[in-house]
Amino acid sequence: MKAMVLRKLSLLDENETPLELEELPDPAPGAGDLLIKVLASGVCHTELDEIEGRAPPPHLPVVLGHQVVGRVEARGEAVETFQIGARVGVAWIFSSCGTCRHCREGNENLCGDFRATGRDADGGYAELMTVPEGYAYPIPEVLTDSEAAPLLCAGAIGYRSLRLTGIKDGQTLGLTGFGASAHLVLKMVRFHYPNIRVFVFARSEKERAFSQELGAVWAGDTTDRCPERLEAIIDTTPVWKPVVEALENLAPGGRLVINAIRKEDVDKDYLSRLDYPAHLWMEKEIKSVANVARRDVREFLALSAKMGLRPEVQEYPLEDANQALKELKLGRIRGAKVLKLE
Numbered sequence: 498m499k500a501m502v503l504r505k506l507s508l509l510d511e512n513e514t515p516l517e518l519e520e521l522p523d524p525a526p527g528a529g530d531l532l533i534k535v536l537a538s539g540v541c542h543t544e545l546d547e548i549e550g551r552a553p554p555p556h557l558p559v560v561l562g563h564q565v566v567g568r569v570e571a572r573g574e575a576v577e578t579f580q581i582g583a584r585v586g587v588a589w590i591f592s593s594c595g596t597c598r599h600c601r602e603g604n605e606n607l608c609g610d611f612r613a614t615g616r617d618a619d620g621g622y623a624e625l626m627t628v629p630e631g632y633a634y635p636i637p638e639v640l641t642d643s644e645a646a647p648l649l650c651a652g653a654i655g656y657r658s659l660r661l662t663g664i665k666d667g668q669t670l671g672l673t674g675f676g677a678s679a680h681l682v683l684k685m686v687r688f689h690y691p692n693i694r695v696f697v698f699a700r701s702e703k704e705r706a707f708s709q710e711l712g713a714v715w716a717g718d719t720t721d722r723c724p725e726r727l728e729a730i731i732d733t734t735p736v737w738k739p740v741v742e743a744l745e746n747l748a749p750g751g752r753l754v755i756n757a758i759r760k761e762d763v764d765k766d767y768l769s770r771l772d773y774p775a776h777l778w779m780e781k782e783i784k785s786v787a788n789v790a791r792r793d794v795r796e797f798l799a800l801s802a803k804m805g806l807r808p809e810v811q812e813y814p815l816e817d818a819n820q821a822l823k824e825l826k827l828g829r830i831r832g833a834k835v836l837k838l839e
């Protein structure tokens with residue numbers, strides 16, 4: 498099979514072609530695995546982190562890619578679910594132990610033996626890949642291959658972050674930061690909980706205006722005091738100031754959910770403004786989101802189909818993966834980037 502292979506870590510500014518097109522032996526499915534013919538593979542910021550060493554894969558070479566849509570080409574002898582030809586998706590969670598407390602409770606993203614697709618196991622920047630059958634999801638008919646791929650990462654994590662707020666219809670929700678993931682959360686809320694009122698905090702005037710077009714009842718700057726105290730807030734920013742500010746806007750018993758893989762140190766001193774009575778007293782909570790469990794992916798795909806969610810995508814052939822990554826890094830984001838295979 499053809500694959501775009503990562504053999505050594507480097508900075509994209511110094512090496513524009515970190516991935517090499519190679520001919521690799523076709524992978525063979527184990528007893529409980531599906532062999533998937535890849536149809537589309539989303540390109541994610543996490544792949545930049547892997548290539549540039551901020552989230553290095555434990556072993557090289559590796560095939561990246563954790564937003565994969567494909568067709569079942571072959572099944573291991575113990576596979577009971579998907580049939581040959583079924584269209585399936587694979588997300589960041591590649592496998593987990595299945596027996597620990599977290600796995601049993603449906604939070605297998607917290608499992609000590611968690612393995613990630615395209616990091617701990619070869620992913621979708623290739624013509625073929627294998628995955629344990631329990632970690633593949635049916636793709637709703639209404640979505641094309643390329644539309645479904647980007648939903649498997651940021652969208653599913655946005656869904657989990659909304660779930661972790663514990664919010665109920667009729668309550669108030671804040672979103673601090675209004676990028677791609679927050680847009681999706683706002684759309685989900687409008688569809689799923691029509692009586693939740695959403696308040697948005699964003700630095701850019703344009704983002705604030707856009708959030709109100711999408712149905713936010715109020716939009717202000719990160720440091721603006723919200724007209725109401727909020728039951729829950731989701732933070733999608735990479736910095737600390739919005740965390741401190743959000744805590745002040747929480748209602749008693751409110752929960753702040755931080756949906757960020759890591760926080761930058763640039764404004765870490767802002768944390769010294771943390772004032773116990775203003776920011777934490779009255780049983781306020783802080784919770785982070787650690788990617789996704791299988792339930793999030795399954796439920797989010799079904800919800801996307803019902804909502805008629807159609808992400809805007811820009812397609813590249815497999816061999817142009819380096820180009821897609823470079824454009825992602827430069828922020829030339831006109832829709833989600835997807836490698837489209839034959």
Ligand SMILES: [Zn+2]
Binds near residue numbers: 563
């Ligand atoms: Zn991702």
Ligand SMILES: [Zn+2]
Binds near residue numbers: 596598599608609
């Ligand atoms: Zn486990």
